[in-house]
Amino acid sequence: MSSNPDFSDFFYAAPDGLRLHARVYGEANSAHWPVVCLPGLTRNARDFHELALHLSTRSALARKVVAFDYRGRGQSAYDPDVSHYNVGIEAGDVLAGLAALGIEQAAFIGTSRGGLIIHVLGAMQPAALKAIVLNDIGPVIEPAGLAHIQSYLERAPKPKTLAEAMAAQRSVHGQDFPALTEGDWTRMVGALYRETDQGLLPDFDPALIDTLAGVDVTKPLPDLWSQFDALVTVPLLAIRGGNSKLLSDATLEEMKKRHPGMEAITADGQGHAPFLETGILPEEIASFLDRAENGH
Structure with a gap:
């Protein structure tokens, strides 16, 4: 495990032997539930950096935080078999990482695919x-939202500099995220791209885009209501972007009906998916975790 002033890099083997990576914040914090952070489809552990710092060093109950890079993202190895880029295998990878870290139970934060x-x-x-x-995900994925992701990934800009990358991201996503500041966009670009000998590249296996090619977004997608219903005894906070195209108000209301204890927050001025380090979200997430651990 290599170290950084803010976190440690942890490498481990997936069940099939692929070398995978996670960041561990607040490694010595063991008095309270650890937190596991799971990013979106093409995203990585860097998305959670500011939130992880808040939960591990700034909140009332300092926690160990583990943020995962799925296979094919961030510092995890790319998989030569594209079919392995699926939520079932990725869930198994997460469990393998937790076992390697000696974590049996934790609070989980999932953005988009991470929530699936x-x-x-x-x-x-x-x-x-x-x-x-x-974070902006539930048992029903709106086809229009997935179509938007499909379209963007297939036509993703290829900026040469970080400044060009930020301009491109604001051009595509700015209308859905009027609440973001210059610093928010800068962090987004820093998390999404990596600088290489070939120039600036998105920090994920391009083959991931192929996994969406066969999805027919003109038809309703399979839902996860049975899996969601199995979570009814687990304390749950749902965050929805006010401008989200992926998680509808109707789905959020149905989630509340099925999980009477569920808490919900709308992140105004944000789309899919809200930046969890912005506004009141870090404090709200920390408070929710504290209440859950204390049985409230």
Whole structure:
């Protein structure tokens, strides 16, 4: 495990032997539930850096935080078999990482695909889930939202500099995220891209885009209501971007009906998916985790 002033890099083997990576913040914090952060489809552990610092060093109950890079993202190895880029295998990878770290139970924060993985973890190893934060994801994915992601990834700009990258991201996503500051966009670009000998590149396996090619977004997508219903005893906070195209108000209301204890927050001025380090979200997430651990 290599170290950084803010976190440690942890490398481990997936069940099939692929070399995978996670960041560990607040490694010495053991008095309270650890937190596991799971990013979106093409994103990586860097998305959670500021939130992880808040939860591990600034909140009332300092926690260990583990942020994962799925296979094919960030510092994890790319998989030569594209079919392995699926939520079932990625859930198994997360469990392997937790076992390697000696973590049996934790609170889980999942953005987009990360929230889908949490649904699968609830079926695979329900005892591991002490509390859940779902960031702009639920049991129903709106086809229009997935179509938007498909379209963007297929036509993603190829900037040469970080300044060009930030301009490109604001051009595509700015209308859905009027609440973001210059610093927010800078952090987004820093998390999404990496600088290489070939220039600036998105920090994920390009083959990931192929996994969306066969999805028919003109038809309703399979839902996860049965998996969601199995989470009814787990404290749950759902965060929805006010401008989200992926998680609808109707789905959020149905989630509240099925999980009466669920808390919900709308991140105004943000789309899919809200930046969890912005505004009141870090404090709200920390407070929710504290209440859940204290049985409130």
